[in-house]
Amino acid sequence: MTLAYQLDVSEVLRQLDARAEGLDTAEAERRLIANGYNELAQHKLDSWWTILWRQLTATMVVILLVAAIVSGFLGDVREAIAIFAIVIFNAALGLRQEYQAERAIAALKRLAVPTVRVRRDRQVAEISARELVRGDIVLLEAGNVVPADCRLLESFNLRTLEASLTGESQPVDKHARTLATTALPVGDRGNMAFMGTVVAYGRGVAAVTATGMATELGRIATAIQTTHRQLTPLQLRLEKLGKGLAVVILAIVAVIFGLGLGRGESVSDMFLTAVSLAVAAVPEGLPAMVTIALALGAQRMLERRALIRKLPAVETLGSVDVICSDKTGTLTENRMTVTSLSTITQQMDVTPQTRATVPQTRLVLKDAPDFALLLAGASLCNDAHLEPASDRSERAREVGDPTETALVVAATAWDLEKGELETWFPRIAELPFDSDRKLMTTVHALPPPDLNLSAAAMALEPWRLQVKDCQSVAFMKGAVDCAIEICDRAWVAGCCLPLDSALRRKILADSDRLASEGIRVLGVAFRPLKKRAHEIDTDALERQFAFVGTVGTVDPARVEVQTAIQLCRSAGIRPLMITGDHPLTALHIARKLGLSEGDRVLTGMELDRLSDSELARQTEQVAVYARVSPQNKLDIVRSLQQRGHVVAMTGDGVNDAPALKQAHIGVAMGITGTDVAKEAADMVLLDDNFATIVAATREGRVIYDNIRKFIKFTLTGNSGELWAIAIAPLLGMPLPLLPLQILWINLLGDGILAIALSVEPGERSVMNRPPYRASESIFGRGVGRTIVWVGLQLGLLLLTIAYAYWSHNRAEWQTMAFATLAFSRIALAQTMRSDRDSFFQLDPRSNLPLLGAAIATASLQFAVLYLSVLQHMFVTLPLSIEDLGLCLVVSTVPFWAIEGEKAFARYRLNSKA
């Protein structure tokens, strides 16, 4: 069989039944239905019965079920049935939660699939990589993850990293030539790009030859498909804690069991009590609860335009104390407009180009041909274009990078249409932009000397005369300081002069002046070449240029960012700006946004010279970093991390991936980010906005708080029960709570209440306090204290009320303890909604699920007390109004204790302030 790499381009297209202009949508849909989605066979989502089975087979549940069966055999069938019912109901509750969490995670995964640019219906469209079919024509560029196996139709310095497939660590050159008819190994198929490999450089056009499991990656993918669910750091900690607590609790339970037997309780009663207590008190469900809280939290973050790619990020976000953000698009709007044009001799301020200014400027161009060359160069050395408006009333659609579209818009306003320019000066080679060089260069063929240009382009005539003996011409644009390094001449009033140091200084000074006003300044230069297309060595291209002038663009700061930065400060988070832009432009924007700490800016070059210890010192003091390289970003993150900071770092380019991976939270741009950056990131900003990072951080804190509240609530109740049951025998009393009552309270009532606590909307003060340190114990900030002292208090209360009734031979003594426990936990859930605010300051409507859970639990408790069938089952007696009143009053004691503690804390805080 002949393979795609052995065929020439036209034959490949014929075999694929495709055209270079792309498939039409109807045909693509037909192929999609016939061949399925372009995805590797996924680990299937767990079905509901698998989850249910998992719930029912959890160790503790199995122990309980076995115990129920044993007790059934020992004679108490009624109790056994009741235990079964409670366990099943509890499992159903867990099933619902876990199912919801699974779906939320799956939805997030689907959203994280990259999009691809394809030619469909003779236009370039952006579609999800899942929807690619054989025969689709895809456009590849640096930063893309190749979405399927493809045969290249065109390649412009395309290089891919194939390490994931072949193990080769260096980028491999890719071309569109036909290869030998002999069979070649994957690594030698230079005209193919393979799914899962990464475009490291250049761009290309390719036809999809295989999708999904039919790709080379698909063939070896079975080994990498096990989507093993990883535990988050918090879950690991909780699992360890759960195990530790289990040992302690089991020991206590064993003692209770022994004491009970010693006091003559029946073996079957004591056995069931011990098991119920163990099942109810051992917090084995904590890690699962954390997954649910994180998954649902991630879903809420999505509503705020932050897509979580890795679940642990949700919990780490709460501890972030430094956010390193790039500038363009994140702090600013990435809506560039050209505001100034400068040649060596003239400067022109331009307002946003409207057609109205054209007649006047056309005159300028004719009289100042250097401006024409500047604009033509900026427009030709450029990958953006304008798509004509479909309607007269609409503006042309700008396609491409905003810096570049601004240049095309400006040139067009002076009647230098990019499409026309490209027909006269077709591109024959290029060196794409990258943020290390901060330059971009393209090479163009020259039109024959007798070709007539348009009226506006006639201004280029003097320049055309100068380069008429050349075969081609290179245009370069980029950061002025970098551009000037590769220039040795300057274009001054129609001729090339040597670029001496005085002229260099003048150009840099002019550019600095503009930069200090927040303007991004790009230099434009050209180089006549004596070489034809195939003789051009792109590696030796960027030298001996003639500097033409500069184009200044402005990019307004995002208005919402200023508030977000203030919020960061009050939340103990330091925002840093780390940009590839000019130091003065960066400082201007930083000041405007209130981000700068003093007037210091560190540049990439300065950073390179610092020792590790010096860097660590500087990163604590300087908030603005400019002209940084991706390596500098990595150094800054590492340095901050070494000082114990939890760092979020944004990035968009291919080279940002290492810094994104290194940061605790790598944040990629959803709109402008490359696939590579997105894959390396923990979170993707769907709107590229800094304010979204801050919103996600807030959400992370809320989720972490809620997990702590959940733990505090469950363990306080558990410890109360343990105290009561452990101390009762010492008072010579029988057990104050029966096994079924313990299970009822813990598995049913608490289950509902605790889960509702985990959806608390967040405290008022959540962004007015410093972040949790990553190493901080989950029992810190009073959680452990409350569990111990409120737990003990609850236990003593239950004992007191039980003892009082028991010692007066009142038959309802156990029911009193049972009811007090149930009501006190409802009350505890209410006060534990906030760590600081009083319950009376909270709006009950802000957590309706908790309100519902409280009403449901209370109603169920009343049913258990007053419905005869349930009375029979739970061995309760109907309480008189007085007894019930007493229960209700006593059950609020822990509530008031916590309210008092919070009031004291508020008082101390106010008096300090």
Ligand code: ATP
């Ligand atoms: P940030 O890092 O905040 O996103 P940035 O966009 O300025 O800022 P880079 O994309 O690394 O960062 O760009 C660095 C510099 O390279 C810019 O300041 C600009 O001078 C120049 N530059 C940016 N885009 C282009 C381009 N398409 N062609 C040529 N030069 C460019």
